[in-house]
Amino acid sequence: MQRLFMFCVLPFFISCQDMNNSVDKPVESKETKELSINNPVITDVFTADPAAIVHNDTVFLYTGHDIAPNDFNFYKMEDWLVFSSTNMVDWKSYPVPLKVDDFKWAKADAWAAEVIEKDGKFFWYVSVEHDDTKPGKAIGVAVSDSPTGPFEDALGKALITNDMTTATNIRWDDIDPSVFIDDDGQAYLFWGNTVCYYAKLKDNMIELDGEIKTIDLPNFTEAPWIHKKGDNYYLSYAYQFPEKTAYAMSKSIEGPWEYKGILNEVAGNSNTNHQAIIEYKGKDYFIYHTGGIQPNGGSFRRSVCIDELNYNEDGTLQRVIMTSEGIQK
Numbered sequence: 201m202q203r204l205f206m207f208c209v210l211p212f213f214i215s216c217q218d219m220n221n222s223v224d225k226p227v228e229s230k231e232t233k234e235l236s237i238n239n240p241v242i243t244d245v246f247t248a249d250p251a252a253i254v255h256n257d258t259v260f261l262y263t264g265h266d267i268a269p270n271d272f273n274f275y276k277m278e279d280w281l282v283f284s285s286t287n288m289v290d291w292k293s294y295p296v297p298l299k300v301d302d303f304k305w306a307k308a309d310a311w312a313a314e315v316i317e318k319d320g321k322f323f324w325y326v327s328v329e330h331d332d333t334k335p336g337k338a339i340g341v342a343v344s345d346s347p348t349g350p351f352e353d354a355l356g357k358a359l360i361t362n363d364m365t366t367a368t369n370i371r372w373d374d375i376d377p378s379v380f381i382d383d384d385g386q387a388y389l390f391w392g393n394t395v396c397y398y399a400k401l402k403d404n405m406i407e408l409d410g411e412i413k414t415i416d417l418p419n420f421t422e423a424p425w426i427h428k429k430g431d432n433y434y435l436s437y438a439y440q441f442p443e444k445t446a447y448a449m450s451k452s453i454e455g456p457w458e459y460k461g462i463l464n465e466v467a468g469n470s471n472t473n474h475q476a477i478i479e480y481k482g483k484d485y486f487i488y489h490t491g492g493i494q495p496n497g498g499s500f501r502r503s504v505c506i507d508e509l510n511y512n513e514d515g516t517l518q519r520v521i522m523t524s525e526g527i528q529k
C-alpha cells in the first residue's frame with residue numbers, strides 16, 4: 201500500500217504543487233551569463249594603430265607602441281609590436297620584431313604600419329620620420345620569413361618620401377601605409393594624411409610600379425585600410441578630427457569610390473581612430489584603439505580593442521558598436 205502511494209499518488213501530489221507554484225509565484229528571470237571584459241585586448245603595454253593578418257589559421261596583430269610619459273601630450277613611439285591569437289581573446293606576445301633604429305635612414309616616430317604576406321615572405325610597411333637628408337615623414341618597408349620576425353629593412357632607403365607627393369604642402373602626409381593584393385596578384389599601397397594616395401607595387405613589393413594617384417574622399421584625415429568582401433572593395437579611413445572612421449565602397453580597387461558614411465564614432469578618449477578589418481574563422485572583426493587603460497590612457501597612451509563587424513545584405517557595413525566586453529571566447 202505504501203508502495204502504491206509512492207508510485208501513483210505522490211507524483212500526482214507533486215505535479216499539483218508545481219501547478220500551484222506556477223500560478224502563485226512570479227516567473228523567475230532567466231540566469232544571465234556574466235560576460236568577460238575583454239577590451240582592451242592587451243593590458244600590460246600601450247598599443248596603437250592596429251593592423252592584422254591571418255596566417256596558418258592564426259591571427260597576427262601588429263601594433264604601434266605608445267610610451268609617452270603621463271604628462272607628455274604627444275606621441276612617443278620607438279618600435280612596433282606583434283601578438284598572435286587563435287581565438288581573438290587570448291594574445292601571445294613576442295620579442296620586439298621591428299624598431300625605428302632598424303631603418304638607418306629614419307630618426308624617429310614608429311607610427312602606423314601594416315603587414316602583408318607574399319610568396320612566403322612578410323612585408324611590413326611603416327611610417328617614420330626621415331633623417332635630415334629628406335625631411336618629413338616617410339614610408340619604409342621591412343621583410344621577414346616569419347610573421348613574428350625578426351624583420352629587417354628590405355630596401356635600405358625609404359619607399360616613399362615627402363618630396364614624392366605634392367598634393368599638399370604638409371610634411372606629414374606620407375604616413376599610414378595600407379597594403380592590399382588584388383585577386384589578380386597586383387599589389388597596391390595606399391597611404392596619406394589629408395590626402396589619400398595610392399600606387400601599384402612591383403612584384404618584389406619594394407618598388408612602386410607607376411605613378412602616385414590620389415583619391416577624393418570626404419573629410420579624409422589618415423589611416424586608410426583596404427579590404428575586400430565578395431565582389432566589393434572597402435576603403436575605410438579616419439574622418440575629421442577628433443577622428444571617426446568612415447568608409448567608401450567600389451567594385452574596383454582603382455575606384456570610383458562611393459562614400460558610404462560613418463562606420464565608427466570617436467573612440468572614447470582617443471582623438472585618433474585607427475582601424476584594421478579582418479575575417480577570421482567565418483566572423484568579421486573591427487580592430488581599433490581607444491585610451492581605455494586607466495588612469496593614464498588617452499590620445500598618446502592608446503590600447504587596441506576588438507569588436508564585431510557586421511555587413512548588411514547589400515554589402516554596406518553596419519555601424520560598429522564599441523564595447524567593453526569585446527569578443528567572447
Ligand code: FUB
Pocket residue numbers: 248249264275311312327375376422423472473474
Ligand atoms: O600613432 C601615430 C599616428 O596617430 C598614426 O600614424 C595615425 O594613424 C594616428 O593613429
